[in-house]
Amino acid sequence: MLTSMHLLLLVLVLPFGGSLVAAFLPTHARNAAALLAGLVGFLGTLIVALLYSKASVGAVTLHVPWLPSLGLEFSLRLDGLSWLFAVMVYGIGMLVALYARYYMAEEDPVPRFFSFLLAFMGAMAGVVLSGNLIQIVFFWELTSLFSFLLIGYWHQNAAARDGARMALTVTATGGLCLFVGVMLLGHIVGSYDLDVVLASGKMIAEDPLYVPALILILIGAFTKSAQFPFHFWLPHAMAAPTPVSAYLHSATMVKAGVFLLTRLWPALAGTDVWFYIVVPVGLATLVIGAFAAIFQQDLKGLLAYSTISHLGLITLLLGLGSPLAAVAAIFHTINHATFKASLFMAAGIIDHETGTRDLRKLSGLYPFMPVTARLAMVAAAAMAGVPLLNGFLSKEMFFAEAAADHTGSLLDDSLPYFATLAGIFSVAYSLRFILGAFFGPPPTDLPHTPHEPPHWMRFPIEVLVLICIVVGVAPSFTIGPMLASAARAAIDTDLPAYSLSLWHGFNLALAMSVVAIIGGVLLYARLRNYLDSGIEGPPLMRRLKGQRIFENVLVTVSWRWARALERWFGTRRLQPQLRSMIALTLLGGFLPFALHGWVPAGPMPLTPIDPAFALVWAVGATCSLAAAYKAKYHRFAALVLVGAVGLITCITFVWMSAPDLAVTQLLVEVVTTVLLLLGLRWLPKRMEPQEGEHTPLNVAVRRRLDLALAVLVGVGLSTLSYLVMTRPLPESVSRFFVERAYTEGGGTNIVNVILVDFRGFDTQGEIAVLCIVALTVFALLRRFRPAQETIDTPEQQRLQNAYDEAEPERKVGDTLSDYLFVPRIIMHWMFPVVCVLAVYLFMRGHDLPGGGFAAGVTLSIAFVMQYIASGTRWVEDHLRVLPLRWMGVGLLLSVGTGIGAWAFGFPFLTSHHQYLALPVIGKIPLATALLFDLGVFALVVGATVLILIALAHQSLRSRREEAPREASPMVETRRESRTTAGGL
């Protein structure tokens, strides 16, 4: 059993592997790619054939758990039915590969073609072999995708692109419906496993979700199998290379729909709903397809409509719901694949050798290609249902089933007449194909002089036609056992009595066949003149263009409606977006009060007011309002005011027992201010408007509205925080942290222990964000071009330079270099002091306020101070800061510490701690969390410095771009820029 399971997996993996290999072949390796594809098809057929003995008696299965908690597993399942389809997929795939070797032109990128073809083969095999509904849908979508790529293979051709897009839109929409339907089905049954689903037919039919699930699954199957009214994509898919049409659009992919219907037949069929949806759809497709096929002028178009019609026939049979009809459906599926693939290949040969497939130009080809003509005639006869060929047998079964009584309804009673009518049509279009192409007067003005194709190009047709004849003459010795095992697997009950023999005596079905053949010949004779007039498309339906409707729907949905939605509900302007977002948030905040009533202040006694604190906040509130007022015209003032608010916040943290927050806030305040100061330089000058300029009405209204929003948010937040603060603190996870910070985290600073130990993973994420931001800033600034008017030397420097020039004893630039002379010295001296402070903050972090983050910001302030004091050039000549290295080391350290825990068998980021006694310094805490904190420290230094320095470098860069184009200084600055970039 083990080996057959492996073979099953191998047979599925083989085509995908082959596809990958083909994708990497050189562009014009036509022979190698074809050989590869043929070999994969051959091996696939061989393996599947080897598995026959096991598959025919029961299913060969392979289960690999994937997400067992969701009931999902990767499972493969090969029973009689999937065996038959798998043989078709690999066998015809092999023949098509051989055919395509001769069909494809050498100029085409043929390996790509074969790569897609093999991938499709794998996807199709996946549909057939999957033992799980979700998995079937997955491979189903893959077939749509590769069909899209194959139809659009000649992408320079507009018809190919449109056809590919249409096929994908229709089949993928159907696939989506199928997906939902399958999920409903899985929900009903409680499992996605095919065996379970197939065994619960009764339960499914009684469930209220049965009808929606059925309709969705049917839409999936109908779109794929080109059933009316979704049939219109198939004729447009004929823009694909002919091997693709033969393989995907007649033998395999369009059969996926009917395969699914057959597969789920025991689970879904047999109800009235099933009958009254599937039968009318199948019948309409059968008749309309056959009727339209007669009037096509394009050989492949004729075959496409004929394919639609035959798919309708199979669907109709499955819809009837009787086991015998299901057997006939399976039988006809195989027969259709053989004769239709060979006809497509014949059409391809005609196209290839004459340069056209237009029936108005083609005629009398028989003397030029007699062998091909004879092969095509046999295949077309099989299509028409002529005795001694396989098409006759399944069509006979179809006629018998159509005539049999199923529900006794009007629809059921009318079936034999429609079936005979469709039979007449199919004889007519088969005649048209043969007589139109091969007989009649010798052809004139063909693009090429026709001749027989190379033998190996014809070989696949010979094989398929041979099958048609052998099956047609001796069905029970050839296809009989395989059909029986497939039918047994499909219908899940005892096989009905049926006979595959050629002669059943004089019965109704035979009479219908005779009527169809004679009627077809008469119809063709009658229509001859009309058809020769060269009108494209069938009468009555000529104006009904599925494509036009499809395009209209597409344009309406994806363009008109989308545009309307965008116009009504969308805006690209930031302000309305923010306004609505804030309004929504407000609404969300007020909603609980509106629903549950107003709540009064809580019972907690208020903390007595400290006048000093009140004074501090009076300043804070004033600064905040002033900042809001000044931010438009007085940016620098606003910046100072915001800084003041930051300090007030910091004081509040100190007051309210949050020393860590205070330290961090203070340090970040410094860095943020420097950051914004660096940014101020690049903003446009904005002058306060003159007195008397009035604001437009809409602006005034908008301001009032914004003011109202702002006041509401403020009042709301005030109220909310007051209401919360007057209530006692509920029990929370904090107890855990407070109780275990020392005993388990080994630190007395609870906040720091939370950050680096209990919630270390969050901190890991946080520093990763910081890292990403720093890199983004760096990347954005590399491409950043400042506005033109900001590139000039700033006004202050110009004034200083003018002063220098005016004074005889000064050189230009003296004022600039003397600027901040004393502070600069102090800042140089401060450098080591601040560095020590950073180390101090870091070391005490685990037990006292401080920690890696605070220390990191401190060290970066030490660096930035040097930049402020002496300018970028001086610092970078004396000190190499490598922010990217700092960041990398930090990230590696923190992640490494986390992974280190694995080595001792603990989860990621588990910490271990110990105190270490050092001489002089004393006892220092030594936890692995400290190592993690070191990572945080390094990363913060790197990120902060990178952001600030990248911004600071802008002034250098923009000046340089403006510099006169003299040869040597330019080169020098280039080199300098490279070293500074390296320094960064």
Added chain:
Amino acid sequence: MELILAIGIGILAGSGVWLVLRPRTYQVIIGLSLISYGVNLFIFVMGRVRIGMPPILKPGTVGDPAGFADPMPQALVLTAIVIGFAMTALYLVVLLAARGLTGTDHVDGREE
């Protein structure tokens, strides 16, 4: 004290919201800073007002939550301060790049 804090938070958030709705990029960045202060304080006071009880244990003891300021909101705010800085930096650079690209400091990249 609770009342002062509550009013303070409201004023910070309110001025921030006003600025965020303004058309100039610089106003928005100042507004975001003010909102950050307000929201950080809001999260922080969810641990209630506790004066003189920093969440720092005596070595070797098991802490009692009643004796300390709530460390959890503090840890959250510490993270928020860091992310706030990163956000300001990123926004500033986007602002500058947009200014260089579009030639205006309007938030929509063009004057109305």
